[in-house]
Amino acid sequence: MCGIVGIVNLNQQQPADLETAKEMLAAIRHRGPDSAGIYRDSHVMLGNVRLNIIDLSGGDQPIGNESGTLWIVYNGEVFNYVELRPELERRGHRFSTQTDTEVILHLYEEEGPACLNRLNGQFAFAIWDTIRQQLFLARDRVGIRPLFYSHQGHRFIFGSEIKGILASGEVPAAINPSAMVEVFTYWSAQSPHTFFKNIVELPPGHYLLLERGKINIQSYWDVNLMPEDETRSPDSYCEELEALLIDAARLRLRADVPVGAYLSGGLDSSLTTALIRDHTQNQLNTFSIAFSDPEFDESSYQAQMADYLGTDHHFLRCDYPDIAGAFPEVVWHAETPILRTAPVPMFLLSQFVREHGFKVVVTGEGADEFLAGYDIFKEMKIRRFWAEEPESVLRPKLLARLYPDIRRISANAAFMTGFFRKGLEQIQSPYYSHLLRWQNTSRTQKFLNDDIKSVLPPTGYEPSFRIPTDFSKWPSLSQAQYWEITTFLSPYLLSSQGDRMAMAHSVEGRYPFLDYRVIEFCNRLPPALKLPVLMEKWLLKQLGRKYLPEQIWRRNKRPYRAPISRSFFQPAPPDYVRETLSPPAIRDAGLFQPAAVQMLYDKAVSASNGQFGLSEVEDMALVGILSTQLVYQQFIRGEGMRKRCASMSAIKIIDCVLHE
Amino acid sequence: MSMAVEDLIRNYIAHNILFSNKGYPYPDDTSFLDNGIVDSINVMEIVMFVEENFHFKVRDEEIIPDNFDSVAALTAYIQRKRTPAVQPGA
Numbered sequence: 204m205c206g207i208v209g210i211v212n213l214n215q216q217q218p219a220d221l222e223t224a225k226e227m228l229a230a231i232r233h234r235g236p237d238s239a240g241i242y243r244d245s246h247v248m249l250g251n252v253r254l255n256i257i258d259l260s261g262g263d264q265p266i267g268n269e270s271g272t273l274w275i276v277y278n279g280e281v282f283n284y285v286e287l288r289p290e291l292e293r294r295g296h297r298f299s300t301q302t303d304t305e306v307i308l309h310l311y312e313e314e315g316p317a318c319l320n321r322l323n324g325q326f327a328f329a330i331w332d333t334i335r336q337q338l339f340l341a342r343d344r345v346g347i348r349p350l351f352y353s354h355q356g357h358r359f360i361f362g363s364e365i366k367g368i369l370a371s372g373e374v375p376a377a378i379n380p381s382a383m384v385e386v387f388t389y390w391s392a393q394s395p396h397t398f399f400k401n402i403v404e405l406p407p408g409h410y411l412l413l414e415r416g417k418i419n420i421q422s423y424w425d426v427n428l429m430p431e432d433e434t435r436s437p438d439s440y441c442e443e444l445e446a447l448l449i450d451a452a453r454l455r456l457r458a459d460v461p462v463g464a465y466l467s468g469g470l471d472s473s474l475t476t477a478l479i480r481d482h483t484q485n486q487l488n489t490f491s492i493a494f495s496d497p498e499f500d501e502s503s504y505q506a507q508m509a510d511y512l513g514t515d516h517h518f519l520r521c522d523y524p525d526i527a528g529a530f531p532e533v534v535w536h537a538e539t540p541i542l543r544t545a546p547v548p549m550f551l552l553s554q555f556v557r558e559h560g561f562k563v564v565v566t567g568e569g570a571d572e573f574l575a576g577y578d579i580f581k582e583m584k585i586r587r588f589w590a591e592e593p594e595s596v597l598r599p600k601l602l603a604r605l606y607p608d609i610r611r612i613s614a615n616a617a618f619m620t621g622f623f624r625k626g627l628e629q630i631q632s633p634y635y636s637h638l639l640r641w642q643n644t645s646r647t648q649k650f651l652n653d654d655i656k657s658v659l660p661p662t663g664y665e666p667s668f669r670i671p672t673d674f675s676k677w678p679s680l681s682q683a684q685y686w687e688i689t690t691f692l693s694p695y696l697l698s699s700q701g702d703r704m705a706m707a708h709s710v711e712g713r714y715p716f717l718d719y720r721v722i723e724f725c726n727r728l729p730p731a732l733k734l735p736v737l738m739e740k741w742l743l744k745q746l747g748r749k750y751l752p753e754q755i756w757r758r759n760k761r762p763y764r765a766p767i768s769r770s771f772f773q774p775a776p777p778d779y780v781r782e783t784l785s786p787p788a789i790r791d792a793g794l795f796q797p798a799a800v801q802m803l804y805d806k807a808v809s810a811s812n813g814q815f816g817l818s819e820v821e822d823m824a825l826v827g828i829l830s831t832q833l834v835y836q837q838f839i840r841g842e843g844m845r846k847r848c849a850s851m852s853a854i855k856i857i858d859c860v861l862h863e
Numbered sequence: 864m865s866m867a868v869e870d871l872i873r874n875y876i877a878h879n880i881l882f883s884n885k886g887y888p889y890p891d892d893t894s895f896l897d898n899g900i901v902d903s904i905n906v907m908e909i910v911m912f913v914e915e916n917f918h919f920k921v922r923d924e925e926i927i928p929d930n931f932d933s934v935a936a937l938t939a940y941i942q943r944k945r946t947p948a949v950q951p952g953a
Contacts, residue, residue: 588911595923601907736912738879757882 205264206234206363206706207276207350208250209329210371211338213357213416218860219248223371225854228252230370230844231363233536234278234706238263240855242274247331247338251276254709256458256562258301263855266304268312269297272333274857275308278363279326279348280713282454287321304328311339316410319423323454323719327363327405333859338413344424344719345569346394346407346693347712349702353402359413364703365402365538369844374401376838378794380658383540387827388645388664390542391695398539398834407693424719426688428681429673431727440732441745443724448746451718452478455565462713463488463561465552466516467763468504470740470747470756471567471576473512475715477750479565480512489514490556490564492548495522496766504755511752519555521548526770527777531833535843536707537699540831542644542823544765549704557708568701569716572692573725575680575733576740578605578762582623583636583683584737590627599623604737633674634666636683637690641666647824650795650803680730767822771829772811783832792835795828803828868917869938875912876934880905891934906931913937919945 208227210219224241228250232239235252242249242265251264257280265274281287284303287310292298296309303324310318311330316339325347330339340361342350352361353374362368369376377400382392395403405411408424452475456462464476466489480487489509493502502518509516526547533550534541556564571577582605589598602623626638634641645664648656668690674682705712715721725733732742739759747756771780782788784804789797807825810817817825837843866874873887880901881887895901901909909931910921930940 584911588914591914591920592923597907597910597923597926600904601911603904604908731915736875736879736908736915753884 205251205253205276205278206231206367207278207327207329208362208367208371209276209331209338209360210248210373211331211359211413212246213359215357216245218243218245221856221858224248224250226370226372227362227367228854230366233709234363236709238855239853240264240276240857242267242276242331242857242859244333244859246336249274249276249329249331251278254562254711256280256460256711257303259459261300262302262304264304265857266300266302266308267857268308273308273312273330274333275304275311275328275330277304277307277326277328278350279324279328279343280457280711281307281322281324281326282457282718283321283323285457316341316412316421316423319410325714325717329361335414339410340405340413341410341423342405342407344408345426345688345697345717345722347697347702347714347717349698350405351397351402352405352411354418355401359418365397365399366535366838366844368402369399369838376841376844377401378835378839380655383651383655383794383831384648384658384664386540386542386831387647387651388641389690389694390644391539391691391699393668393690394694399838425671426685426722426726427671428677428685428726430678430681430729434729437732437742437745440728441742444721444742445746445749447718447721447724448474448715449478449482451715451721452565453482454718455713455715456483458563460562461485461488461560462563462565463490463556463559464514465489465564465566465712466491466505466508466514467567468501468508468755469567469761469763470743470751470758471570471716473508473567473751473755474570474743474747475565475567476508476512476514478715480514487512487514488559488561489516490552490559490561491516491518492552493518493520494548494766495520496769499764499766501761504758507752508755511755517555517559519548519552521551521765523766523770523773524777525551526765527780530771530829531779531837532707533704534830534833535837536703537830538703538834538838539699540827540834541699542647542827542830544767544770544826545763546700546704547770548765549700550707553705553708553710556710562709563711563713564705565713565715567716568696568712568714569692569722570740570743572684572688573716573722574728574740574743575684575730576743577687579636579640579687580680580683580734581605581737581739582639583679584734586623586627586639587630587635587679589623590630593628601737633670633682634668634686635679637686638666643820644823646820647827650799650824650828652794652796655794678730680734681726768807768817768825769811771825772807776808780829783829783836788832792832792839794831794835800828868941869934871916872934872937872941876900876909879908879912887934889934891938892936893934894928894932896928896932909937913941917941917945 235254237255238253240251249265265276267274281303284306287306291309325343327342327348327350360368360371379400382396382398385392394406409422412419466472491505494500526544529547533547585601735741744756786797789795789800877883877887
């Protein structure tokens with residue numbers, strides 16, 4: 204695991220300044236504290252900071268091919284590199300390291316962009332072809348690892364994180380108002396947008412070729428949720444899922460350092476942990492977060508599972524002030540406003556894992572999306588069931604099955620019904636499953652100032668995503684899963700709660716459920732095996748029965764949540780919260796309406812002393828405004844860039860400018 | 864792999880409502896309501912289960928004890944309405 208950066212000169216031969224390269228690397232040093240390297244010629248600069256996981260002593264980057272005509276910088280893991288290497292050796296390639304990095308390089312040499320179809324992993328990398336003067340950038344199928352770029356005048360600049368691009372000094376930091384509206388609708392900017400003007404991401408499952416100033420972006424993989432026609436017995440599907448998950452977990456144990464596991468107390472991470480336990484020789488170490496607030500705490504399940512599996516379990520206790528205290532640092536790493544505090548415990552957990560000497564953890568991410576664990580899928584089914592007979596008084600009763608943990612909403616049946624009745628009969632909309640959630644979140648937009656809101660059409664925000672071919676023929680569950688995967692998993696969960704929070708402390712997450720073979724298998728399943736009636740993750744639970752105690756596999760899914768406004772206001776708001784949300788600070792940034800923010804702030808103060816908290820939308824707005832203001836301070840005003848980007852030393856430099 | 868209608872119903876109720884791995888423990892004519900087997904939300908889940916697995920629409924006025932109060936009543940109701948297309952559901 205690592206971080207990468209680079210600069211390509213588009214129309215003139217002017218070597219990138221080595222000091223600039225070092226500053227870009229310094230900005231993402233947390234991604235790779237073990238070593239650093241730069242390749243430079245007259246056209247290009249490639250940089251890497253490395254976290255040693257495979258081939259600890261021999262894998263420093265950049266790595267070149269035998270003739271020095273191709274150079275790679277790489278972030279991630281290709282887990283099947285062991286299987287790919289012998290074939291390349293037979294084709295005559297000589298390897299100078301034991302890394303997966305070098306396998307990718309030679310495979311690209313042989314197969315070009317088609318090599319991506321053969322990689323099983325989580326990656327973002329850049330290969331420079333010195334002969335064709337061509338840059339190849341690629342990103343894994345679902346976007347586990349990040350990759351951003353900016354095309355500014357005569358330079359093309361890329362990096363694993365936006366701060367790496369900003370550190371080049373070539374791209375002024377400015378907020379993209381449309382992306383800000385997206386954050387306050389979907390929880391994150393939507394691919395390829397980022398929160399920043401003129402900086403975009405390479406979308407998941409895509410590659411980019413840059414040659415003679417021309418950018419060509421191609422998709423090599425997409426989420427296809429059309430179920431297969433064939434009818435097999437549930438047992439046969441369950442056996443195939445088991446075999447695939449075992450192999451996915453086995454491949455994800457490949458590392459020259461010890462691998463630990465997150466254990467949330469739910470089905471998914473319990474199952475991945477059980478699979479790893481069965482395939483590991485050493486004593487397995489597991490990690491989890493325990494909240495002091497019992498509304499969020501799962502530690503009894505975590506303890507039960509750790510006990511059952513016989514792991515060495517480590518609890519990190521998390522209290523309100525911990526969340527408020529770490530929040531600015533979390534925003535610095537996330538590089539985007541966030542509408543929830545859920546990333547914070549993930550940030551604290553990776554720190555805890557790192558303190559215990561682990562660089563790699565396996566987690567259960569992805570099962571809820573691909574095997575249908577979320578309430579939003581049930582909500583869609585209930586609303587469609589109700590829409591069949593909109594006047595039925597009995598059908599909406601099923602809504603009481605939803606959100607049992609969120610007492611504030613479910614206590615009021617009339618409100619619940621009124622809320623879910625909205626748009627009930629728009630069953631032809633491709634966004635049917637998600638419209639309600641998006642409309643609800645967009646109620647936070649009332650705090651935006653008029654300049655930002657001016658990007659909205661007068662009728663309000665309308666989603667307009669690319670819709671896959673044959674989408675209308677997909678089952679309604681598949682359609683709902685598609686939006687969950689493309690608008691939420693990739694841009695938010697895997698980023699703000701995944702890569703960024705783990706890499707903040709140089710920890711790599713590995714996800715057996717996101718092995719592309721597991722994904723493609725799940726996507727072929729008939730919907731009745733994923734969510735029959737309202738039984739979430741049905742097929743996975745059948746497998747869970749084999750490995751887990753009944754209390755675990757039978758448990759209803761509990762959404763992972765962290766305390767929200769209470770974190771910042773109990774017992775009293777820390778200085779930075781008061782200052783960041785103060786009217787002068789709000790006016791200075793110019794993104795929100797100062798008076799409205801002041802009223803929300805006052806309400807949060809009184810809510811924290813009283814019996815009732817803020818509403819869900821108010822909670823999201825509060826966290827969203829606070830984090831936006833922090834992004835503004837850290838990146839637009841540049842306070843974070845100045846403070847946090849330490850200088851670098853001990854860099855391996857391959858400088859071909861000298862030889863030309 | 865085709866299962867009888869009553870087996871599908873028994874399986875579904877055992878797993879999803881009784882939370883039991885040991886199957887449905889009552890005779891087929893046992894009243895769901897009299898024996899506290901289901902609550903009002905469970906009844907609607909059963910309606911969803913029926914629509915999903917047997918592919919016909921259940922009307923509000925059909926959601927009455929005569930049709931939904933026992934495995935036997937439900938089986939008879941389903942057979943009156945339509946021949947099942949078997950799907951795993953429990």
